[in-house]
Amino acid sequence: MSKLKVGVIGCGNISTIYLTNCQHFQSLEIYAVSDLDMDKARAKAEEFSVPKAYTVEELLADEAIDIVLNLTIPAVHGEVSLQALEAGKHVYVEKPLAISLEDGRKVAETAKAKGLKVGGAPDTFLGGGIQTCIKLVEDGWIGRPVAANAFFMSSGVEAWHPNPDFFYQVGGGPMFDMGPYYLTALITMMGTVKRVTGSASTSFEERETPTGRKIPVAIPTHIAGVLDFESGAVASLVTSFDSWGNNLPRIEIYGETGTLSVPDPNTFGGPVKFRRKEEKEFHDVPLTHGYTENSRGIGLADMAESIIEDRPHRANSDLTFHVLEIMHGIHIASNEGRHYPLEGTVQRPELLDMHKKF
Numbered sequence: 001m002s003k004l005k006v007g008v009i010g011c012g013n014i015s016t017i018y019l020t021n022c023q024h025f026q027s028l029e030i031y032a033v034s035d036l037d038m039d040k041a042r043a044k045a046e047e048f049s050v051p052k053a054y055t056v057e058e059l060l061a062d063e064a065i066d067i068v069l070n071l072t073i074p075a076v077h078g079e080v081s082l083q084a085l086e087a088g089k090h091v092y093v094e095k096p097l098a099i100s101l102e103d104g105r106k107v108a109e110t111a112k113a114k115g116l117k118v119g120g121a122p123d124t125f126l127g128g129g130i131q132t133c134i135k136l137v138e139d140g141w142i143g144r145p146v147a148a149n150a151f152f153m154s155s156g157v158e159a160w161h162p163n164p165d166f167f168y169q170v171g172g173g174p175m176f177d178m179g180p181y182y183l184t185a186l187i188t189m190m191g192t193v194k195r196v197t198g199s200a201s202t203s204f205e206e207r208e209t210p211t212g213r214k215i216p217v218a219i220p221t222h223i224a225g226v227l228d229f230e231s232g233a234v235a236s237l238v239t240s241f242d243s244w245g246n247n248l249p250r251i252e253i254y255g256e257t258g259t260l261s262v263p264d265p266n267t268f269g270g271p272v273k274f275r276r277k278e279e280k281e282f283h284d285v286p287l288t289h290g291y292t293e294n295s296r297g298i299g300l301a302d303m304a305e306s307i308i309e310d311r312p313h314r315a316n317s318d319l320t321f322h323v324l325e326i327m328h329g330i331h332i333a334s335n336e337g338r339h340y341p342l343e344g345t346v347q348r349p350e351l352l353d354m355h356k357k358f
């Protein structure tokens with residue numbers, strides 16, 4: 001297989017796992033890295049033997065680069081992706097697609113108008129855990145899915161994160177930070193969401209770091225959402241930074257003839273558990289697919305292969321835009337006391353081949 005050249009913008013925390021995993025993918029080569037902080041770019045280039053450490057401008061101007069991997073902070077995802085598209089590059093961006101709905105829409109539409117691809121995280125749904133769940137649903141193990149529950153409950157990030165402030169500013173919060181994992185998993189198992197509603201609250205006006213520094217909270221930190229799928233199924237999704245402990249599952253899908261317990265969608269592996277209506281206990285289901293360890297980057301590898309093979313890619317902009325619109329829709333519904341109808345639709349991405357090797 002020929003290889004596409006990838007230029008990385010953003011050499012922070014998450015870049016390490018991408019640079020590690022991308023060394024092994026047959027469809028791409030990490031050709032250049034860049035960051036506003038050139039020391040970070042040079043350090044990553046050296047550590048991973050990347051040929052070029054560029055400024056962002058140099059990277060965008062290099063015609064050898066086919067795909068920009070945008071690993072910058074959420075606040076500039078939209079802007080950096082648009083610059084890359086204007087420079088004629090395909091783009092794969094960390095989550096979320098953008099902060100505002102308008103920027104997300106602009107990125108998706110610009111790519112389509114230019115005949116370029118946009119893909120985006122999360123790609124955990126391509127891991128063995130959720131691929132197994134999708135296969136069980138498709139093969140009818142729980143019958144028609146009629147409902148689902150999904151919970152991300154935490155006490156926030158200030159106790160452990162070195163730079164927690166942005167989590168409590170616009171674009172942060174539990175929904176925008178963790179919602180993409182839960183929503184992507186739900187959509188890839190259950191399809192398009194047609195409308196959402198919900199309530200969002202700010203339980204504490206400020207948070208406190210372990211050193212006693214106070215952080216003002218500008219966004220809701222407990223969001224209870226309700227999703228109506230086109231299929232007729234209904235799901236609840238709660239994301240919270242306001243819980244000191246809970247006994248809730250991550251995701252459960254309730255079908256006409258059984259229940260599926262879905263693993264943490266922020267991971268690639270299991271366990272996957274299943275219970276038929278006549279059974280009293282859940283039992284573990286062996287995983288049908290590979291990529292069960294931290295495989296961040298397989299969505300990018302699938303997109304690179306899709307460009308080479310001229311086929312649709314799985315972690316695509318219809319999916320990432322649908323996720324962004326649902327997250328905004330729940331907040332809008334809460335503010336305005338109504339249901340929010342979604343404009344976007346998605347095709348559920350095709351299952352990977354069980355023996356797939358990127």
Ligand SMILES: NC(=O)c1ccc[n+]([C@@H]2O[C@H](COP(=O)([O-])OP(=O)(O)OC[C@H]3O[C@@H](n4cnc5c(N)ncnc54)[C@H](O)[C@@H]3O)[C@@H](O)[C@H]2O)c1
Nearest residue numbers: 010011012013014015035036037071072073074076094095
């Ligand atoms: N850290 C994690 O565990 C984690 C996990 C999953 C997803 N993510 C996502 O990955 C993305 C990056 O997160 P991170 O933790 O690596 O953040 P980070 O702050 O460690 O790194 C971001 C990097 O982007 C650079 N940058 C910012 N604006 C830029 C610009 N305009 N041009 C070029 N470089 C720019 C910064 O200098 C920094 O080096 C976020 O979208 C985050 O949601 C992070």
